[in-house]
Amino acid sequence: MRASFLECPVDILSMAETVDLARRAMRSRQRLQHVALNVAKLVNMRLDPVLAADVANSDVVSIDGMGIVWGARALGLPVKSRVAGVDLLAELLAVCASEGFKPYFLGATPPVLQRAVERVRGRHPSLVLAGYKDGYFGREDEAAVVSDIRASGADCLFIGMPTPRKERFLAAHRDVLGVPFIMGVGGSFDILAGEVRRAPARMQQLGLEWLYRVYQEPGRMWWRYARTNTLFAGILAQAVIRQILGAAPRANRVIPPGAGRVGG
Structure with missing residues (x-):
């Protein structure tokens, strides 16, 4: 509703x-x-x-x-x-691993993104990533990033860039990305990488x-x-x-x- x-x-x-x-x-x-x-x-x-x-x-x-x-x-x-958002991301990564969908990660710093990828692969050995790219690229590089995402054949795109940058990126390029499910995940890559801890459940x-x-x-x-x-x-x-x-x-x-x- x-x-x-x-x-x-x-x-x-x-x-x-x-x-x-x-x-x-x-x-x-x-x-x-x-x-x-x-x-x-x-x-x-x-x-x-x-x-x-x-x-x-x-x-x-x-x-x-x-x-x-x-x-x-x-x-x-x-x-x-x-x-x-971080819980939805975790649920969808499990779905991807079990049903053969391929996610693409976009965002975070190169070392944080690499650790997030390694930890996700360790948690879901059957998961196949379509690709990943850190979020530290300039406007002049956007066309190449869009081209890489489109060529990857990704089934879902998770974007870990700050607001409003990710919203502006999607408004400009979502029609040509060729990815069916697109989701902004904020700082979730930092959590996946173990750089930031989530609050206890009670909090x-x-x-x-x-x-x-x-x-x-x-x-x-x-x-x-x-x-x-x-x-x-x-x-x-x-x-x-x-x-x-x-x-x-x-x-x-x-x-x-x-x-x-x-x-x-």
Whole structure:
């Protein structure tokens, strides 16, 4: 089911439903672009109309962060759980290994990407990678990167580049990549490589995964989360107050069938 949350499209899907959509796209070779929505991305979308359009034009917008889950519930949307991007990546790599689909990894630094590839191969010996390329290439190299992905025959493309760079890359090239399932995975390659540890399960359930990231990388992460979490809290509070006062809410509504992409 596709809905609108704070003027952003979201698809209210379970992990199993999302995996099934990806599997069907890879089997049919019909393109499906997936975006994982968290608090930081939603806040940045409100400040960057180009990023907002890139997300809105995606086929599936999964609810990644617990902040989005709780905010959507506060505004009356029937969200049961999140579909965390790193967990979805792990599920899809298992599907690729068992069903013979070939993924392509794009992003991270060369050493981090190499370690991620080695660890994934160790976990899934039957997995065949279509290819991989680090994310440190310039605009002048994009055509060669696109050509390599297209020639690889990949069934899925996982992009570990920061927002909004990956969204801009896909907006420019997704029609010619020839890859059926495309997904941005943020910093998931760092987790696959063992460079960054995930928060304990209890912290994830309490929505404190961001605090664990700050603990691991305080210099890089503290201002990002302080800024976006504060802005999100203000935006959500305004929407809740408008709803309580009976103002016509645009913040939370189910989009009628046929009006969305996959969720419609």
